[in-house]
Amino acid sequence: MTDLYRLLPEEMEVMVMELGQPRFRADQILYAMYYKFPENISEIKQLPSTFRDMLVEKGFSIGSTKEVHRIESEDGDTTKLLLGLQDKTPIESVLMQYPSKKLFGHPRSTICVSTQVGCAMRCVFCATGQMGFERNMKAEEILGQVIHFAKILSEKGQHITNIVFMGMGEPLANYSETIRAVKLLTHPRGFGIGQRNITISTIGIISGIDQLAEENLQIGLAISLHAPTDKLRRWLVPTAGANSVKDLINAGQRYFLKTGRRVTFEYALIEGVNDSPEIAEDLALLLRNNGSHVNLIPLNPTAGDFERPTRKNVIEFERILYNSGVNCTVRVEKGTEISAACGQLRTDVLGKYNNKRNQIKK
Numbered sequence: 001m002t003d004l005y006r007l008l009p010e011e012m013e014v015m016v017m018e019l020g021q022p023r024f025r026a027d028q029i030l031y032a033m034y035y036k037f038p039e040n041i042s043e044i045k046q047l048p049s050t051f052r053d054m055l056v057e058k059g060f061s062i063g064s065t066k067e068v069h070r071i072e073s074e075d076g077d078t079t080k081l082l083l084g085l086q087d088k089t090p091i092e093s094v095l096m097q098y099p100s101k102k103l104f105g106h107p108r109s110t111i112c113v114s115t116q117v118g119c120a121m122r123c124v125f126c127a128t129g130q131m132g133f134e135r136n137m138k139a140e141e142i143l144g145q146v147i148h149f150a151k152i153l154s155e156k157g158q159h160i161t162n163i164v165f166m167g168m169g170e171p172l173a174n175y176s177e178t179i180r181a182v183k184l185l186t187h188p189r190g191f192g193i194g195q196r197n198i199t200i201s202t203i204g205i206i207s208g209i210d211q212l213a214e215e216n217l218q219i220g221l222a223i224s225l226h227a228p229t230d231k232l233r234r235w236l237v238p239t240a241g242a243n244s245v246k247d248l249i250n251a252g253q254r255y256f257l258k259t260g261r262r263v264t265f266e267y268a269l270i271e272g273v274n275d276s277p278e279i280a281e282d283l284a285l286l287l288r289n290n291g292s293h294v295n296l297i298p299l300n301p302t303a304g305d306f307e308r309p310t311r312k313n314v315i316e317f318e319r320i321l322y323n324s325g326v327n328c329t330v331r332v333e334k335g336t337e338i339s340a341a342c343g344q345l346r347t348d349v350l351g352k353y354n355n356k357r358n359q360i361k362k
């Protein structure tokens, strides 16, 4: 079976011509796939029924993901989908909407996609990290998540404005399928989103970062740093191995120099672990004057005995970075009450352990 969402427009043309069809059939299929979101080939009414039958006979299909579970936050701004892949494996994706600053403007609608079932990186505070690694996802499965949300939004007259690879899994450990997905998503005859509207988040696989810099893409890169010292980072990210904090910062710098895109360092703030003023100062010393940007993510408590810092500590941490000249933002919290942190929904639905969501300290 080949999911049509796997094929790049050029590959679609080769495929239709190999089946004895004129080249324009590819555009008919692509138009339906990216504007009408059909659930199976028989719904592509632009095609002659004989050709639709032929596609099915030759083993083509559409959509290897099916919605299993959907939850919306009370304010309606966050929607989380649990999607079943063809082999029934559940994975999760999230839509986060932010009101537009423009009068009558559409909201910013960011989709957070998964790239692996589970994850091998074992970050101690991350729900996916506790599941272990099951398998890599195919490009068409990564795309399927975006298509599901695109369909939901199109029914409301809205569209996806940003895609972040920050769901389950490590995108750069599934490099070729992640890049194929990016190409399908950004191809003008594919999903057609701007490269600058895509961000890949990585735990810091250095060879992958360097390879990505060579792809000639304008996508954003976020590196999960979480600590200014190797000792602390290796505790939080047990698979960090030989990569030092300095190596990651240098890799980010190379990405910036090659692509011109500023790199974001993600920093999950954990109470009593990496949130002290001294640690903020160490981080500031490392990152100031190198053009990078820090995104502080107050922990969504899911795994282990880790807690979210108080609001006061988060603000103080941010202030120290800011005063030292480091560009810094605190991630807007979205979907805490619907288990929107990486891997949480799947964990809840599968009932693997009791997660501690909603523990917001005042």
Ligand code: SAH
Residues within 6 Å of the ligand: 121, 123, 125, 126, 127, 165, 166, 167, 168, 169, 170, 171, 201, 202, 203, 204, 222, 223, 224, 266, 267, 268, 297, 298, 299, 300, 301, 302, 303, 341, 342
């Ligand atoms: N493997 C990629 C994508 C992971 S999810 C990476 O490591 O970057 C995206 C971000 O969410 C990462 O920075 C990750 O460390 C962070 N994250 C995971 N679980 C979290 C939690 N419970 N609370 C806050 N941030 C979390």
